[in-house]
Amino acid sequence: MIAETTLPLTLAVPIVGSLLIWLAKSRPNLREGVTLVTALILFGLVLTILVPVIDGARPSVKLVEIYPGFDLTFTVEPLGASFATIASFLWIITSLYSIGYMRGHHEAYQTRFYAFFALALASTMGIALAGNMLTLFIFYEALSISTYPLVTHSGTPEAKRAGRVYLGILLGTSIGLQLLAVGITWVTAGTLDFTEGGILSGKASDGLVVLLMALYLFGIGKAAVMPFHRWLPAAMVAPTPVSALLHAVAVVKAGVFTVLKVVIYIFGLDLLTTTGASLWLAYVAGATIIIASLVAMTKDNLKARLAYSTVSQLSYIVLGAMLATSTGVLGGAMHIAMHAFGKITLFFCAGAILVAAHKTEISEMHGLGRKMPFTFAAFFLGSLSIIGLPPMGGAWSKWEIALGAAESGQAILVGVLMVSSLLNVAYLIPVAVRGFLPAGGAGNPDSGERWEIREAPLFCVVPLCFTAVASLVLFFYADDLYAFLQPIGGGG
Amino acid sequence: MISAHLPALQVVVPLLAAPVCLLLRNRHAAWLLAALVTWATFIIALGLLAQVADRGTISYAIGDWAPPWGIEYRVDLFGALVLVIVSGIGSLVMPFARINVEREIPAERIYLFYVMYLLCLTGLLGIAITGDAFNLFVFLEISSLSSYVLISLGHDRRALTAALRYLIMGTLGATFYVIGIGLLYMVTGTLNMADLAQRVPDLLHLRTVEAALAFLIVGISLKLALFPLHLWLPNAYAFAPTTVTIFLAATATKVSVYVIIRIIYTVYGGAPIFREGILNEALMGLGMLSMVAAGLVAIYQSNVKRLLAYSSVSQIGYMVLGLSFGSVIGLAAGIVHLFNHAIMKAALFMALGCATQQVRAVSFDDLAGLGRQMPVTMGALVVGALSLIGLPLTVGFVTKWYLIQAALQDGAWLAVIVILASGLFAVVYTWRIVEAAYFRPLPEDREEVREAPLGMLIPLVILAGACVVFGIGATWPMDLALAAAESLIGARP
Numbered sequence: 001m002i003a004e005t006t007l008p009l010t011l012a013v014p015i016v017g018s019l020l021i022w023l024a025k026s027r028p029n030l031r032e033g034v035t036l037v038t039a040l041i042l043f044g045l046v047l048t049i050l051v052p053v054i055d056g057a058r059p060s061v062k063l064v065e066i067y068p069g070f071d072l073t074f075t076v077e078p079l080g081a082s083f084a085t086i087a088s089f090l091w092i093i094t095s096l097y098s099i100g101y102m103r104g105h106h107e108a109y110q111t112r113f114y115a116f117f118a119l120a121l122a123s124t125m126g127i128a129l130a131g132n133m134l135t136l137f138i139f140y141e142a143l144s145i146s147t148y149p150l151v152t153h154s155g156t157p158e159a160k161r162a163g164r165v166y167l168g169i170l171l172g173t174s175i176g177l178q179l180l181a182v183g184i185t186w187v188t189a190g191t192l193d194f195t196e197g198g199i200l201s202g203k204a205s206d207g208l209v210v211l212l213m214a215l216y217l218f219g220i221g222k223a224a225v226m227p228f229h230r231w232l233p234a235a236m237v238a239p240t241p242v243s244a245l246l247h248a249v250a251v252v253k254a255g256v257f258t259v260l261k262v263v264i265y266i267f268g269l270d271l272l273t274t275t276g277a278s279l280w281l282a283y284v285a286g287a288t289i290i291i292a293s294l295v296a297m298t299k300d301n302l303k304a305r306l307a308y309s310t311v312s313q314l315s316y317i318v319l320g321a322m323l324a325t326s327t328g329v330l331g332g333a334m335h336i337a338m339h340a341f342g343k344i345t346l347f348f349c350a351g352a353i354l355v356a357a358h359k360t361e362i363s364e365m366h367g368l369g370r371k372m373p374f375t376f377a378a379f380f381l382g383s384l385s386i387i388g389l390p391p392m393g394g395a396w397s398k399w400e401i402a403l404g405a406a407e408s409g410q411a412i413l414v415g416v417l418m419v420s421s422l423l424n425v426a427y428l429i430p431v432a433v434r435g436f437l438p439a440g441g442a443g444n445p446d447s448g449e450r451w452e453i454r455e456a457p458l459f460c461v462v463p464l465c466f467t468a469v470a471s472l473v474l475f476f477y478a479d480d481l482y483a484f485l486q487p488i489g490g491g492g
Numbered sequence: 493m494i495s496a497h498l499p500a501l502q503v504v505v506p507l508l509a510a511p512v513c514l515l516l517r518n519r520h521a522a523w524l525l526a527a528l529v530t531w532a533t534f535i536i537a538l539g540l541l542a543q544v545a546d547r548g549t550i551s552y553a554i555g556d557w558a559p560p561w562g563i564e565y566r567v568d569l570f571g572a573l574v575l576v577i578v579s580g581i582g583s584l585v586m587p588f589a590r591i592n593v594e595r596e597i598p599a600e601r602i603y604l605f606y607v608m609y610l611l612c613l614t615g616l617l618g619i620a621i622t623g624d625a626f627n628l629f630v631f632l633e634i635s636s637l638s639s640y641v642l643i644s645l646g647h648d649r650r651a652l653t654a655a656l657r658y659l660i661m662g663t664l665g666a667t668f669y670v671i672g673i674g675l676l677y678m679v680t681g682t683l684n685m686a687d688l689a690q691r692v693p694d695l696l697h698l699r700t701v702e703a704a705l706a707f708l709i710v711g712i713s714l715k716l717a718l719f720p721l722h723l724w725l726p727n728a729y730a731f732a733p734t735t736v737t738i739f740l741a742a743t744a745t746k747v748s749v750y751v752i753i754r755i756i757y758t759v760y761g762g763a764p765i766f767r768e769g770i771l772n773e774a775l776m777g778l779g780m781l782s783m784v785a786a787g788l789v790a791i792y793q794s795n796v797k798r799l800l801a802y803s804s805v806s807q808i809g810y811m812v813l814g815l816s817f818g819s820v821i822g823l824a825a826g827i828v829h830l831f832n833h834a835i836m837k838a839a840l841f842m843a844l845g846c847a848t849q850q851v852r853a854v855s856f857d858d859l860a861g862l863g864r865q866m867p868v869t870m871g872a873l874v875v876g877a878l879s880l881i882g883l884p885l886t887v888g889f890v891t892k893w894y895l896i897q898a899a900l901q902d903g904a905w906l907a908v909i910v911i912l913a914s915g916l917f918a919v920v921y922t923w924r925i926v927e928a929a930y931f932r933p934l935p936e937d938r939e940e941v942r943e944a945p946l947g948m949l950i951p952l953v954i955l956a957g958a959c960v961v962f963g964i965g966a967t968w969p970m971d972l973a974l975a976a977a978e979s980l981i982g983a984r985p
Binding site: 064065066067068072137138141142145152155157159160163164167168171172175176179180183184186187 | 878881882883884885890892893894896897900901908912913915916919923927930931964965966967970971974
């Protein structure tokens with residue numbers, strides 16, 4: 001089988017790419033070339049894995065025995081395949097964008113940036129394709145560590161502080177809670193393999209299931225469920241491409257992806273439904289959705305607002321997972337894809353505005369849309385997708401999650417989702433609208449600026465238009481995604 | 493055949509080389525001899541390990557005097573593993589020492605350093621190989637006395653008081669040990685550990701045997717630096733010459749852990765004293781206290797060497813905790829941590845040594861900006877730090893994973909929490925070092941700092957690499973540790 005051969009390569013390729021990037025450090029063009037080629041090869045490899053999975057195969061490879069009785073195992077199922085596809089595809093786009101951004105913004109230490117970026121992608125692939133919980137945990141931690149130099153890229157005291165919060169929360173939760181949960185799972189179930197229908201059923205008492213579910217959910221700090229969400233806004237000190245791919249897609253989605261994996265393949269939906277272990281956590285997620293949206297409204301800094309928006313949107317997926325119904329889980333899995341395209345667009349736009357106009361605060365963006373029409377149009381489309389309005393991809397996933405909540409008879413949660421959509425409108429639409437409104441009064445950018453504001457470099461603008469259009473296209477192809485993901489919900 | 497005499501050679505070669513070094517007087521020649529001898533002991537240790545893995549426990553009668561009348565050298569899997577650790581770290585330290593010692597020790601005393609180093613190595617190897625409880629005491633003294641001297645060679649004058657303090661505490665410990673052995677001899681009439689192991693478990697009801705155990709455990713705990721008997725360690729490590737710190741931190745305490753495991757599991761037969769006594773609870777409690785207290789104290793250190801020294805005390809707690817469960821998996825976790833901690837702590841102290849070689853001091857301010865100036869050294873430091881935290885793909889995680897399993901199987905929830913918490917303390921104290929190296933700009937009054945010489949970098953990179961290699965492929969050390977633990981406990985789980 002071709003997929004079995006290419007599986008280990010999906011990890012090896014970005015790692016080798018990272019080394020080559022390091023070697024090419026004195027020649028920027030070659031270095032960025034290596035990044036792009038690596039990203040392209042990786043995407044190609046992921047496709048070779050994706051194709052058999054669509055046909056219903058579940059390729060699996062045992063790489064090496066790391067500890068007696070524990071293998072580094074990779075197994076592909078639809079959820080992981082879709083996550084790997086999204087992450088590797090968006091890496092290509094982000095690499096193009098990075099070239100425009102990093103050069104346009106005259107960032108230092110670009111070699112380190114590209115090298116660790118590739119390592120972060122390798123870790124993401126490890127998470128997406130992991131065949132057992134220990135493998136997943138290993139790459140989960142690798143992702144925290146490999147993104148740390150990216151978050152603290154600027155090396156300022158601010159970055160150092162943010163880095164502390166970042167590592168402190170991510171390592172604190174994973175070492176303190178998640179590892180414990182994995183340990184208990186192993187001792188209880190005697191296996192850590194991801195198995196359809198779960199591995200804990202019949203082995204763990206109800207009380208233990210409740211405890212474990214909580215340990216997992218709060219231990220997976222990357223899912224940013226309150227009160228462990230602070231690392232995500234802190235991570236915004238990173239250069240924008242990092243915020244875009246890693247803190248809107250790879251890292252945060254790795255978190256919710258892990259939550260989904262645990263719910264589906266460790267506990268099994270049936271076990272959670274019968275014990276009700278996860279329902280109270282759905283309310284925690286609901287609270288996170290509302291509170292984070294409210295906080296987002298108070299932020300004037302665009303990236304900070306987007307970060308809190310991400311916190312809120314991640315909890316949609318968590319909420320879907322915690323409902324532990326097949327509709328909820330499917331909705332959550334779809335939202336991984338939909339939110340990825342929408343949010344990366346918004347971050348790309350924020351970065352483009354920074355590069356072109358040197359603006360970070362929303363209140364300063366009056367009239368910018370007239371100078372940067374493509375950027376703001378893309379921002380508008382991205383916003384619609386995040387809000388969940390047709391004809392954008394986000395509409396379907398939110399619909400599914402709401403349907404899941406309704407099916408479970410959780411009227412309050414349905415209400416939460418509705419209110420949240422309104423809040424999304426309230427904090428996202430004004431940004432785009434403000435951009436297109438005529439700039440008036442003292443805040444007139446024409447009068448006070450020393451330079452002419454134009455669109456950001458082509459390398460920045462093309463990717464963001466592309467992802468905006470992609471989230472539009474996803475609206476029409478949501479059916480295919482749904483059909484592909486269907487097996488994870490237990491056949492529908 | 494020479495291979496039949498490996499157990500004797502393991503100890504005799506470095507022992508005889510020491511006086512030869514003294515006669516040589518030339519520091520270069522002394523280094524060359526010491527290095528060759530250390531490397532030879534490593535090869536011998538590997539040979540022994542291969543033999544033991546192949547054919548089982550080796551018993552060697554010194555001078556052909558059959559045990560229990562003569563002294564028996566007895567190498568089992570556990571002993572062979574400790575021999576490999578000690579001689580392996582010793583071998584890696586040698587190239588580092590050649591350069592480092594030149595800077596830290598006056599030239600006319602350097603040959604004496606190598607004499608003491610070889611004696612210390614002899615003592616440590618002897619402890620791990622001997623099958624005779626009194627002979628063990630002799631080797632304990634050889635290693636202790638030579639390490640007092642080694643510590644006092646530090647160029648800071650506080651090294652003298654640190655050495656004196658260690659001497660007092662160490663002597664107390666050795667005395668306690670010998671009292672314990674004396675009591676056992678009184679009751680059983682033998683000093684051979686294999687003999688003791690047959691008699692002692694039946695005599696556990698005797699107050700004398702109980703008292704002997706108390707003396708032995710307290711005595712070794714002093715050498716082990718188990719909380720609250722650890723007070724000699726931080727200063728000794730902080731003010732000793734860097735080479736000495738690396739060597740002792742990676743080997744001396746490990747050998748003491750070896751002794752405590754030997755006494756509990758071989759001489760006293762393990763399970764019986766655990767079942768009825770309070771010993772396991774005491775050890776578990778002290779182990780956890782070590783982990784927590786020393787971990788917390790480490791956070792507040794301003795001298796990086798002392799910080800790492802406290803971290804050692806904390807890590808010793810891991811090993812003691814592991815052996816206190818009395819289960820195969822717990823003991824194996826403790827044993828594998830001997831190996832894991834030896835390489836990670838050696839890597840950390842060595843990285844620090846490379847830094848001090850170039851900038852001469854060890855406060856956080858002195859590390860400022862070195863991340864850029866000494867990328868290899870600081871990279872190795874980060875790898876060591878990640879191991880200490882116990883992140884996956886490093887050796888630290890292997891230990892932690894098995895310790896947690898052991899604690900969960902035992903239902904020891906407090907232990908689980910302590911294990912996890914002490915990992916978090918490690919995040920805090922190691923990240924202070926990382927931040928100092930990478931986020932502070934190079935002080936303006938300091939000229940360009942260069943990367944350390946290759947002779948120091950190569951052993952460092954090997955150690956840091958080992959942290960990762962044995963973290964990913966932990967099958968080999970873990971299988972060894974499991975097998976050793978099984979044979980010590982004498983039953984499958």
